[in-house]
Structure formats: C-alpha cells, structure tokens
Amino acid sequence: MASMFLLVERNETTVQEPRAVSIDDESLRTMQAIGVVDAVMSRVVLGYGSDYFSARGSCFLRVRPTLKEYGYPKRNAFRQPVFEQQLRDYFCAHAVNKTHSEAWFSTELIDFRQGPDVVHLVLRRADGSLIEISASYLIACDGGRSFIREKLGIKLSGSTFGERWLILDLEETRDTHAIQKCFCDPARPCLSLPGPDRTRRFEFMFA
Numbered sequence: 375m376a377s378m379f380l381l382v383e384r385n386e387t388t389v390q391e392p393r394a395v396s397i398d399d400e401s402l403r404t405m406q407a408i409g410v411v412d413a414v415m416s417r418v419v420l421g422y423g424s425d426y427f428s429a430r431g432s433c434f435l436r437v438r439p440t441l442k443e444y445g446y447p448k449r450n451a452f453r454q455p456v457f458e459q460q461l462r463d464y465f466c467a468h469a470v471n472k473t474h475s476e477a478w479f480s481t482e483l484i485d486f487r488q489g490p491d492v493v494h495l496v497l498r499r500a501d502g503s504l505i506e507i508s509a510s511y512l513i514a515c516d517g518g519r520s521f522i523r524e525k526l527g528i529k530l531s532g533s534t535f536g537e538r539w540l541i542l543d544l545e546e547t548r549d550t551h552a553i554q555k556c557f558c559d560p561a562r563p564c565l566s567l568p569g570p571d572r573t574r575r576f577e578f579m580f581a
C-alpha cells in the first residue's frame with residue numbers, strides 16, 4: 375500500500391451529540407496551520423464576553439475579550455458536531471502535507487504491536503472482517519477511554535470537578551446576544567452561552 379495518512383474511526387460518522395461549544399485561540403491557530411481555518415470560521419462566533427449577574431439579577435461584572443495574542447480572540451463559540459464534519463470533509467478532500475489521506479469509518483482498531491521499524495495494526499471493519507496493515511506511526515487520539523494508552527500503560531493525567539450539571543442546547547433561540555451570561559446564584563448557578571446559527575446552551579448545576 376502506498377504511503378498515506380489513515381484516520382480510523384469506530385463509529386459510522388463524526389460525533390452527532392452536542393459537546394463542546396467553545397473553541398480557544400490556540401485551537402483556531404492550529405486550524406490555521408493545517409489550512410482549514412477559513413472553512414471552520416463560517417460557523418464560529420468570534421470573541422464573546424461574559425456578563426455576571428447576582429442572585430437578584432443585577433449585573434455586577436462585564437468581561438470583554440481584548441487580547442489576540444495568537445491572531446484570534448481567546449473565546450469563540452462553535453458546535454463540535456459541525457466542526458468535526460468540517461474537519462472530516464477537509465481531510466477527505468485534501469492531501470495532508472502532499473500525502474494522500476483517507477478516513478475509514480465503521481472501523482475499529484482491535485490490536486497493535488510495535489515492530490523494529492513499523493507498528494502492526496489489526497483493524498475490524500463493519501462486516502466483521504479483519505485487516506492487518508503496517509504504519510510508521512500510530513497516534514493515540516482515541517478519546518478519554520483510550521485503548522491505545524491503556525495497552526501502552528500511559529495514564530491519563532488531569533482532574534475533573536465533582537459537581538453534576540444539566541446541559542440544554544436550544545435551536546432558534548430568541549436570545550442572540552453574543553455574550554455568556556453567568557447567573558451566580560449559589561443555590562442554583564446557571565450559564566447561558568451563545569452559539570452560531572441562533573443556537574444557545576444553558577448549563578444548570580444540580581443542587
């Protein structure tokens with residue numbers, strides 16, 4: 375097989391459920407470096423600020439983004455499902471560093487073994503058939519429960535918050551302010567975040 379970049383994904387498609395809604399300046403800079411930023415930008419709301427409200431509803435703080443150290447505002451609104459589809463379209467339509475690229479969906483990496491010069495991969499297609507291929511590199515970007523990291527004994531470092539939050543995404547919202555609203559009621563903190571295309575996310579902390 376000729377040299378190429380191969381993206382292997384267990385699922386049939388890119389992510390469909392709502393996930394990230396905020397993309398930072400460093401990530402947009404990375405999109406610029408790989409040549410996809412113009413395509414992505416059509417569905418990004420650049421540079422939103424935050425208003426903070428007391429439990430009684432009065433605004434006590436307004437924060438607006440000013441710095442553009444990497445050429446983009448630090449906080450920008452997007453939709454992860456849209457973004458992933460844009461990346462997939464771009465990846466499948468363009469050579470990466472002049473090297474042919476392909477995406478194999480409905481394909482699972484089920485085993486791998488490091489050889490002296492290459493890594494040997496075993497992939498399972500949707501019909502259950504197995505394919506063995508060799509690659510110069512295997513990149514472990516297989517999520518929080520990464521099988522690759524587990525097999526290599528690499529621990530996931532970091533921490534998470536203890537609270538549980540309920541997240542609601544609305545379409546065709548009437549609140550089109552490109553501002554995050556933080557309702558700082560200790561009894562029930564709530565966030566309202568702007569999105570592209572008249573979408574809006576609400577986040578409520580469970581008591």
Ligand SMILES: Cc1cc2nc3c(=O)[nH]c(=O)nc-3n(C[C@H](O)[C@H](O)[C@H](O)COP(=O)(O)OP(=O)(O)OC[C@H]3O[C@@H](n4cnc5c(N)ncnc54)[C@H](O)[C@@H]3O)c2cc1C
Pocket residue numbers: 382383384385392393394395396397454481482483484515516517518520521541
């Ligand atoms: C509600 C919610 C809100 C969030 N908000 C934000 C936010 O505002 N900003 C932000 O930066 N982040 C946010 N995040 C986090 C963000 O969505 C994740 O950090 C991001 O999706 C992680 O990307 P990833 O590529 O590392 O992993 P994933 O998105 O999990 O992708 C890994 C992929 O690998 C595939 N895979 C796994 N194992 C195999 C295998 N053996 N063979 C083939 N394929 C395999 C999986 O099917 C999956 O598609 C949010 C997440 C949630 C749930």
